[in-house]
Amino acid sequence: MNPRRRFIQTDVLIIGGGVAGCMAAIGAREQAVDVTILEKAEISRSGDAGGGNDHLLAHLNSGEPWDTDEAMCQYYQQISQGLIDLDIGYNLHIRRIGEIVRRLESYGIEMRDPKTGQFIRTKSFGQPGPYFINFKGKNIKPVIAGEVKKLGVNVINRVNVTNLLKKDKKVSGAMGFNVRNGDFYVIKSKTTIIATGDATRLWPNPSGLAFNTWQSPFNNGAGHAMAFRAGAELANMELTVSTLIPKGFSAAGLNAFIGMGAHLKNSLGERYMEKYHPMGENAPRNILVLGTYREIIEGRGPCYVDCRHLSKEAMEHLTKNLLPVDKDTFMIFCEQKGIDLKKDLLEIEVSEIQIAGITGSVSGIVVDKKGRTTVDRLFASGACSVPSYGLSGALATGLSVGIEAAQLAKKIKNYLNVDEEQIEEEIKSVYAPIHKKGGIHYRELEDRLRQVMLDYVGYIKTEEGLKIGLKKLYDLEKRVRDMSVKNYHELMRASEFKDLLLIGKLVAISALARKESRMGISHLRGDYPNQNDEKFLGSIILKNKNGGIKTFFRPAKLNLSNPIQRVRS
C-alpha cells in the first residue's frame, strides 16, 4: 500500500475540531500565528455539541454570594473532590467564564431571554445556586465554526489522526488519514493541542446499539491514546461517568429535567434520592446515578422521571427550549415512544459507562496551568484533559490553551525534522487492516471489547474480575493483527477500536490501583466498598514506560485558600 501523501506545516496544530478545538483555534489565531485544525468529521457539526446544547455552567458576579469567582472555585473543588488542582481549573476555566459568555453573545448566540433581556438560570447537580444559563444553543457549533473560518484558520476535515510525531523527546506534529479517500497526512507543527473529547463506545449501551451513546460515539479517546503513547501522563481513568437516560435512548437531558424541578421516583412512587443525598434530586450526577442503580438492583425499579406536577410555563420551557435543544431528537423520541411528559412518567435507566469530560469528571490527559501536558510542545484542552467540565470547560480551556500554545509557538524558530522511519512504520500499521484478506472484521473485535469491559470492568468491580478482564483484553490485543476492513470509513473505525482497546486496559489497570470506592457510580469496588481518603484522596496517574503501563499515586492538592489571589499576584 502506498497512499498519496500530503505534507503540511503550521505553527499551531489542533487535533479535533469540537468546541474546545475551535475555541483553541480562535485563541491561537488571535495571537497572529498559523493555525491548522485536523477534524475527523466536519467542524460545523462535530463533537458533543454538534447537534446543540441548551445549558452553560457559568457564574456571573451578580452580587449574590453564590455567584462569585470564589463560590465557583469552591463548587469546582467540591464536585471534583480536590482531584483537579484548583490553580489549574481557575486559570484555564473559571477566570475566563465571563469572557466566554460575552464572546458567545458577540458571535450572535442568544444567551438571554429576548423578552426580559435577562439570563434564564437553573440549578442542578449539587450547585450552590443556579449556575446553568439556559440558552438558545442549537446552532452553537456552526456559529463557532463560522468564527474559526472568518479568522483564516486552515481547517482540514475528515482526517482521522492516528499518532503524534516525535523528535528529540518533543512533539513535532501528527499523522493521520482521510477517512474518505485514504490520503495520508503528515503535519509538522511548532506546538500541538489535543482536543479530541471523550472516550465513548467502550462499554455497551443497554439497548444493545453500540453507537446509541450519551456523549458522541465518534469520540473514541484518540487523543488520550496518542498522548499516552507519546509519553504523556493520564489521570484517574478509572473514575468513569454515567448518567440517567430515558429507557432505550442514551440522550442528554437530565440537567434539564432536574433544573426544572422534575422528581425521580421508583416503582413504589417514592422520591428515592432523599435516601442517598441531603440535596435529593439536586445531588451531584454520580450520586443520582448511584441511587437509581441501587433502587433497581435492590428491587424497587423501574425508576422514572416525573414531570406531571410542573407548571404549564415550566413544561413549555422544558419541552420547547431545553430538551430538544440539548438533544434535537429528544421530543421526537418521546412522541414515537408514545410518552406525553404532561401525563406520563418517563422510565429511566443507567446509561452506558464512558470517559467523558463533564462537570466534576477528573479523568484525562494531565495538564498544568498553561494547558501543557507532561511532554514538551504538547498541550491538551476540553473533555480529553483533566480539567474539562462540560461545554463551559471546553469553551474556556480551549480558548486559554489556544493562547498558551500560540505564545510558545512564537518563541520556537524552526520546525523539527520529521523522522521518515516513524512515518513509514505508521503507514504500515495504519493501513494493515485494509489489505488483510480473510481476517476478523473490526466490528467483531470491538463488540468483544465492550463485552469484556461490561463483564469485568463494569459498574461494580473486584480485584479478581479486573485481573480476568485485563487478561482477556491482552488476548484481544493479539487478534488486532488479524483485523480486516472493507474501506476507509471502516479503517477509521478500526483505528478507533485500537485506541479504545488501549484505553480499556488503562481503565482496568487504574481501577486495580484504586483500592477504594469513590464518586458514587464512578468507581465502585465490591471488595473495597468504602471511600478511603487516608490512602486515596488524589489521582492515579498512568504513564507509558518502555512500552509498559505504570501507575503511581499523586495526592490531591487541597488549595481551597485562594487560587484567585495566587493567579492575580
Add this chain to the structure above:
Amino acid sequence: MPPVIDEKRCNGCGICYKHCPGDLFTINKRRKKAELLYPDECWHCGVCRMDCPVSAIKIVFPIRML
C-alpha cells in the same frame, strides 16, 4: 433505522453527507439522492434532519429503543 430519506424531496445537495459527524451518508451520483450507508452507527443527533434544506430527512427510532 434512523434517519429515513424521503426520495421524492431529496435533491442530492449533499449537506447531510457534508455535516454528518459519523460519516454515515453517501450521495448516489447516478440517482442524485442521499443514501445512508451505516444505519447502525447513528447517534440520533438530528444534524442531518436539522440541516436538510428541503426537509427530506425524518428520524425513525429503531423498535429496540422504544
